Amino acid sequence: MEHADLVGLGSAVLLAGLLARLARRFGLPSVPCYMLVGIAFGPGTPGPVLVDHPGELSLLAALGLVLLLFHLGVEFPLDQVVGGGRRLFVAAACYIGLNVTSGLLLGLALGWGGSEALVLAGALGISSSAIVTKLLIELHRLTNAETPVILGIIVIEDLFLAFYLALLSPVLSAAESPAELAEDVAVSFGFLVLLFAVARYGARAVAALIGSREDELLAVLTVGLVVLVAGLSQEVGVSDAIGALMIGLVVSRTEIRERVERLVLPLRDVFAAVFFVTFGLTIDIADMGAVAVPVAVAICVTLLANVSAGIVTARLFGFNQRAAANIGLTVLGRGEFSLILATLAVGAGLDERIGPFIALYVLLLAVLSPLLATHSRYLARIMPDRVLRPGWRYVREETISTSCTHLDQIRVTRTDVDVCAACEALGDDWVELRLCVTCGHVGCCDDSPHRHASTHARESGHPIIQSLEPGEDWRWCFPDETLVRAPLGAQR
Template identity: 40%
Template sequence: MNHLVFEVGLAIALIALSGLISSKLRFSVIPFYILIGMAVGPHAMQWWHFDFRFIESAPLIEFMGRIGVLFLLFYLGLEFSVGRLIKSGRSIAVGGSIYIGINFTLGLLIGFMSGFPLAETLIIAGITTISSSAIVAKVLVDLKRTANSETEMILGIIMFEDVFLAVYISILSGLVLSGSSSLGGVLLSAVIALGFMLLVLIIGRKAVPLLNRLLNIRSNELFSLVVFASLFLLAGFSETIHVAEAIGALLLGLVLAETDHRERIEHLILPFRDFFGAIFFFSFGLTINPMELGGAVWLSLAAVVVTLIGNYAAGMLAGRSAGLSSKASNNIGLTIVSRGEFSIILANLGKAGGLMTIIQPFAALYVLILAILGPLLTKESKHVYNLLNRVFKFKDAQKKKPDSMVLHEDGSV
């Protein structure tokens, strides 16, 4: 433990350096955080004259990264509204079903056409279906799109994915780890996940007057302790019932966004969101072994191409089904294309089940590519939309009457 503080300080310095480089290049900072972690991680030591392995600090850096995901999703919830989410329940269910249906089907096709057995194919389909909540949240905040009309659908799809993930992991755990799966256990996991989310949203909205009184605390220290305790307790409890801890953080943010203390909480959370969020992407890069990626290049590239096409089509269909414009629907398909933490979780499940060794390098390379492309495509969504509109001539693109939204130069709506 003698070098713990030094190792953490070195990690933060590298993160800051990569952030400065991205700022100079005017490029999304997320890929730089991931790449610097990958470059100095425990698997790349032969490239360097110095020891950057972060041996003593690795568990702490990983935990700080988990905290970063919580703050990212919590802040995203604060920027939204539980009232809007509840009112849009039907459109979110339809949009989420469209998104999952298209991407999961394409994932199955990738697995079967590549000649993988059933278990490996199911793992690959899961990897290619679930978006990265952390990257999506970071992009929405960085591009100042939290108030956009399509953000409602994006958040809804993220939550819908979590219900799907809870059920899917239950099924895969039975198939991959024990060779069987209990239908009752799968249904119970789905009911618990969905019921918990609805319960938090409904009770939270009813309890707004009580929360206003409870949070009326003059001391900033006590106010911070109450907010942080609520965040970690709800996120931690979510994980115990097989709902992603990040979704628990998102739910709390949605509830507290309805209170009179939203702006004070945002001001409190902002520096923690930026600091721990950066550490998450760095810690994610540390887990990638560059030396194992070569054997999965063609499979990963094929999956990336299929995902980009399927994700965009799903986003357009989901947005149009909710009555959004083509521009807003375009933003949905591009924003949620990133893959990340959930894909790695599924790959680790395949490793634990003794499946083919190509699964992990495939997941790492696939996630890395989309973690880089996702933020870039989202930032350049205006240019992507204009380019595709020339080819497909979206129906509402020629309306003389402009949409209620304005597309800015930075790609925000």
């Protein structure tokens, strides 16, 4: 690499970091910022060009991709997935199925080709773990009842990615006959099974190979192993991304996992930034106009699929409209995985419109997903009762929390009283009844003229009421101003 290239690359990465730092102040993710700098200062955009030949950065970009997938494998919480139960797998299958299928149908409708449709299916079907996690933190939703479900879905998506890449790599290799394609698929999945076996039975040997008390040597040995396995994956016709992801799963089963995760994280962030900047450098801005309409359609399709999956998931777990909206809109963001698939497609010589399509799609969703997730209550307002449990109609716009600090005051959960005694004494009617779970007092709801339930809570200091309406089991905490729900593992 010449000095001019080093200056250009350094300038591009520095500008990308500065733009990402500015974007963080507005709650926007960093990945689109890296892409934007690459697009703005690449050879495909009028104006100053920092890197004339992005292809010369391919090795550094590949290293970023490899470390990104490796770190994902190391972080993979297998116990969380297994412990999520059948409902979590059904919810994730629904989410992946709706999004991947809609992406595949859109790709076929565009008429770009079968291989291109498979790439679009993955790009539209797999959300960004980084963007989703960042949103949950910034929107202060980590204690929401639906958050473990959201995290479980994106974790299972990560696992699905390994199998999808194993299927996609032989397809992108352009096999000359069905028999050759079947052989390539068999090799790809065989390699995947081999690495799963190593993760299951060979983790101790891997730890002995790369383990060291010195952080420097551990980092060097780990990166060397990751790059070697990724290279071997490519040699046998499997994507280097699969090899990196799977060796990450192997390391996640060892006792040195936490040290490796800590040491590789800064390397991942730096080289991943180079990967995203390099991807942006390859985009010709003139090509984006031709894909603007298909991208707009793709965003609408993704939004519809996500909201539908959020409703199905909410029904599975007994959540209300607000939780359904939170689920559907929080996992809307697309990022690193979509760009990885775009890179593979460009490298395989597929339709040249795929790169600009996915770049514009990711950029627009990166802006839309935080905005829509922040205002999910508006979607909850128009979500009809019949699509979820009827018992949530009264509190459809409220977030469900598992962090109520007054659960120790729940002492009464049943009563035979079916009237508001205070309203009856006044000769007035009421709308709905609420039970004080501390003392058993029954009063009318806030839609009633006298609001005896909330008046009792205010005067007595008893924090939590429970709905007494047939089919409703929700509780409301006045001090915390939130719906009260036990954590998933403690639900009835």
